[in-house]
Amino acid sequence: MSETTKYLLDESKMPRFWYNIAADLPRPAPPVLHPGTHQPVGPDDLAPLFPMELIMQEVSTEREVPIPEPVREIFRLWRPSPLFRARRLEKALGTPAKIYYKYEGVSPAGSHKPNTAVPQAWYNQQAGIKKIATETGAGQWGSSLAFAGALFGIDVTVFQVRVSFDQKPYRRALMETYGARCIASPSNETNCGRAILAKTPDHPGSLGIAISEAVEVAATNDDTKYALGSVLNHVLMHQTIIGQEAMLQLEMAGDDPDVVVGCTGGGSNFAGIAFPFIGQQLRGGGKTKQRRIVAVEPAACPSLTRGQYAYDFGDTAHMTPLTKMHTLGSTFTPPGFHAGGLRYHGMAPLVSHLKELGLIEATAYHQSQCFQAGVQFARAEGIVPAPEANHAVLGAIQEAMRCKREGKSEVILFNLCGHGHFDMSAYSSYAAGKLVDVPYDEAELAMALAGLPSVAA
């Protein structure tokens, strides 16, 4: 029997459409509201921030949105990405389950983020935009947009959370190699940054603050737009190429997943692997296989499992519209942990909506368990996962061990959203026994939730 099994799609089968789950929802997600009027926002309200094509995608209810050919051309650098059967891991676990993983670490930036960075840069270029501002935490998104910007001749400015800017210079170096400008946030370049620094000169920054700075730059400069790497509908839709490919690859393998697992920060890689499968179920009524869809989040930033489903701001300075989502409160600062890509107070509105509809489950794990799973995976399968991806690895292992206890040979699919080559210092800490679990502050969470904006139903 073959020990490694890779399922590669022919390039001609790379999806030509993104899948838009809005077309199949039993009821639409709550509208996005203007923060002043609390009335639903229209496309014009978003025009200062995004090119109109992306705004139309944000509000679209078309099931299939064509992927432009120049975007597919760039995707061919690494797509279709491989699907693997984790036979050696199955053996190590002694499970009767079949474990498959979709591997997105093959992109030039090492994660799934270029799946949306490339189309976002392209739509901006088509609209004549020459500059984009964005934010990044650990740097996966910032480096991916820098990569896409280099290919389409767009100047990219990235506000990077200061603690990451200082402590993790490698993804910053990657952004700069691609020609992007990287600024520690909070910075002196924006009103919002200056106000924070005036109060707290050594502020470590947060994703919420960095978003405020990037949005301010875009809102106050006619030649600059804004780009977000997760959370928004169109960003999640761009990632559905992952799940669509996985579906075709599992057909090649002759399998259909019982459980689909992804890690969640803002929600985009999870949506990417899961939405096409959820959509199939929604369209099939009772006739399709009923799958469990499991979101795995960090216990230190548990928006889906401990947050409130409420209208909230996406940023700290309250410059964004209000969206209904699972949130820990826009003033909540998650403790420092290594999966920087999962350190966000809110959850994508679409993912939150699906949770409310009972279409997905959520679970939360501490980072030390996740790294243990990641090391076990690396030694069995050879690929070292990013700290974010370790949450999905652990989620899949937990399901496989349940199958072992129950004597079931279920099919488990998870998304390995990136490699860990930029995160080896975290693995060093883990190996040295220095990686500790960092609980959030319950009092701070209570205060942040108490401060949620009050929006009439």
Add this chain to the structure above:
Amino acid sequence: MSETTKYLLDESKMPRFWYNIAADLPRPAPPVLHPGTHQPVGPDDLAPLFPMELIMQEVSTEREVPIPEPVREIFRLWRPSPLFRARRLEKALGTPAKIYYKYEGVSPAGSHKPNTAVPQAWYNQQAGIKKIATETGAGQWGSSLAFAGALFGIDVTVFQVRVSFDQKPYRRALMETYGARCIASPSNETNCGRAILAKTPDHPGSLGIAISEAVEVAATNDDTKYALGSVLNHVLMHQTIIGQEAMLQLEMAGDDPDVVVGCTGGGSNFAGIAFPFIGQQLRGGGKTKQRRIVAVEPAACPSLTRGQYAYDFGDTAHMTPLTKMHTLGSTFTPPGFHAGGLRYHGMAPLVSHLKELGLIEATAYHQSQCFQAGVQFARAEGIVPAPEANHAVLGAIQEAMRCKREGKSEVILFNLCGHGHFDMSAYSSYAAGKLVDVPYDEAELAMALAGLPSVAA
């Protein structure tokens, strides 16, 4: 016209044989000599260090050596690797040349090294070996053998050059994640290490010293064998899967290279891309296209362009046999530069022999030029090359610019042997203008060459 062009081989076309250039040489390479007797060594002399299957490959003159199926199974994790047409780079250079690159950074360790690490670990496992000792500089080889060891249940001990051990902890973390033991060299674990530390307690180490330590451990422990990541005939042969795949992929593209470019440290990735093409020429006599084969080495460690073709030791403590090669002298310590994988005093005997036969050319560049080329490549093609690979990138760009001057649309193929995600601090230094060229010490080179062992012809 398509902007990105990727040529992917079907898995069924992954080569089933390694190509052994020894079968096609117009005259054989000079024999390896015993350091005491100066007589040719036989397989038994090497038995303490290597399993017999690898020794037989080392001395084989069979043109095709079968790749064991369990090795091909592991290769499927990342092989066949992609071949790309660098259309955006061609456009940026304004060259009429066609540039193709074979990309080996898709392996779990991020470089070409697993192509030989996996078979070496497998042959050791088949011979009942439970432990392997090896050395590594920057860590590409050590992490690749650690990866292979994890898959085949072999304990791997890596002696890592101390300056890299201290300054570049990320590949060490990768080795440890795979379960290998990593020791700073010179160490107190060997006679040779202790002798050096007694004289120079803060010795920064060198690849030559680390080889001595690993060989000593293997030679003095019955249960332990030794593995080398480059230089030896069987190691170069394992890498020929690169060139064989590239040949099939260029056929798909309808092209045949006029120039083949690779970077050279010990010589293995260069041999991997070049030997199958050289072999085709040798077998074809005058009937095959006459290609130029260009080896690019660091100006700070220029064994092919400035070394002497002479018998020398592979290590500093003179524990290895004597091989005829281009060498800077086994006591020569190359200055510190970022392409740690190219920092070796000698060149593979087979590559050296081909140079003497006039079948390959060699050129040397300083690292600042190489990084400039690497940044240009990253912004055009999206992939950030390893510092070692930047030498090949620059070599290819120089050829493309010559084609522009001469108005020729030649076909250029180069090997992009690894990604730079572990080397972003070097890119940071380059971006900050802090990366300087480090010439070697002419007096030290003269002394090292004067100290070459005298071997009767």
